[in-house]
Amino acid sequence: IAGITQAPTSQILAAGRRMTLRCTQDMRHNAMYWYRQDLGLGLRLIHYSNTAGTTGKGEVPDGYSVSRANTDDFPLTLASAVPSQTSVYFCASSGGAGDTDTQYFGPGTRLTVL
Amino acid sequence: GQNIDQPTEMTATEGAIVQINCTYQTSGFNGLFWYQQHAGEAPTFLSYNVLDGLEEKGRFSSFLSRSKGYSYLLLKELQMKDSASYLCAVTDSNYQLIWGAGTKLIIKP
Numbered sequence: 001i002a003g004i005t006q007a008p009t010s011q012i013l014a015a016g017r018r019m020t021l022r023c024t025q026d027m028r029h030n031a032m033y034w035y036r037q038d039l040g041l042g043l044r045l046i047h048y049s050n051t052a053g054t055t056g057k058g059e060v061p062d063g064y065s066v067s068r069a070n071t072d073d074f075p076l077t078l079a080s081a082v083p084s085q086t087s088v089y090f091c092a093s094s095g096g097a098g099d100t101d102t103q104y105f106g107p108g109t110r111l112t113v114l
Numbered sequence: 115g116q117n118i119d120q121p122t123e124m125t126a127t128e129g130a131i132v133q134i135n136c137t138y139q140t141s142g143f144n145g146l147f148w149y150q151q152h153a154g155e156a157p158t159f160l161s162y163n164v165l166d167g168l169e170e171k172g173r174f175s176s177f178l179s180r181s182k183g184y185s186y187l188l189l190k191e192l193q194m195k196d197s198a199s200y201l202c203a204v205t206d207s208n209y210q211l212i213w214g215a216g217t218k219l220i221i222k223p
Contacts, residue, residue: 042118042201042215043157058210090156102147103211105156 003027004106006091012112013081021076021109023091031094032074033103034058034066036087043090049074081113116140118214120202125220126192134187134200134217142207148176148187149201151216157201160187189219197221 004025013019025032034046045058049068063085065077074093078085089109094101117139126132138146145164149157163169163178163185175188187200199216206212 040122040215043203043213045210048210102159102162104159107156 004091004093004104006089006106006109008109009107010110010112012114013078015082015113016080019078019081019111021078021089021091021111023074023076023106024072025074025091025093025104025106026072027093027095027104028071029093029095029104030071031101032068033092033094034064034074034076035090035092036060036085037090037108038087046076046089081111083113085111086113087111116206116212118202118204118212120200120214120217122215123218123220125222126189128192128194128221128223130192131188131190132192132219134189134202134219136185136187136202136214138183138185138202138204138212138214140204140206140212143180144205144207144209146176146178146185146205147201147203147211148174148185149203151199151201153198160200192221194221194223 007022030051033048035043037043044060046064047066049055052071055066091106092103094103120136148160150160151157161176168177173190178185199218201216202214203211
């Protein structure tokens with residue numbers, strides 16, 4: 001692995017189903033982030049983690065949960081998917097918690113909720 | 115509220131120069147980033163400004179004026195591969211990145 005990986009690449013999901021998007025980084029970055037990107041709205045922060053064992057809410061956290069059991073992994077879970085969660089989801093990481101380090105992005109997961 | 119403004123779309127000619135502007139109103143300021151995002155791909159880092167002035171990196175330069183809440187990204191000698199969206203983002207007082215909606219740059223031959 002080099003950088004950040006996300007899985008799956010794309011997914012079509014029935015409304016009401018539970019779904020976990022996976023994100024793994026091998027850069028030993030402290031901070032990790034989940035964004036959603038919708039046309040015309042730019043990137044919006046869902047949840048973040050400044051270091052393993054801690055998480056925080058971003059701009060649009062409702063309907064999503066995260067965990068950070070170790071440095072490398074930061075899964076995002078949709079407990080009961082709704083059509084408004086149709087979006088492209090990007091995971092990112094940065095080297096320092098709470099500082100201005102550059103964020104590096106994974107390739108994204110395209111999620112469609114029907 | 116916090117706000118980042120950039121033009122929605124711009125068109126330029128191959129070989130020319132284009133300037134993409136970004137204005138911001140945020141609670142505090144700890145730096146400004148420019149990212150490039152090709153269609154269907156992830157954003158990739160282009161530049162970072164925290165002090166006033168111009169940062170040059172090859173064909174790309176980025177300028178910041180903190181007193182005016184203003185930045186621009188200057189792309190010289192445009193190539194077709196520069197067709198992409200350019201995202202402006204500001205780190206606020208809580209060190210959270212606030213993102214603009216992006217400027218779609220179309221390069222014509």
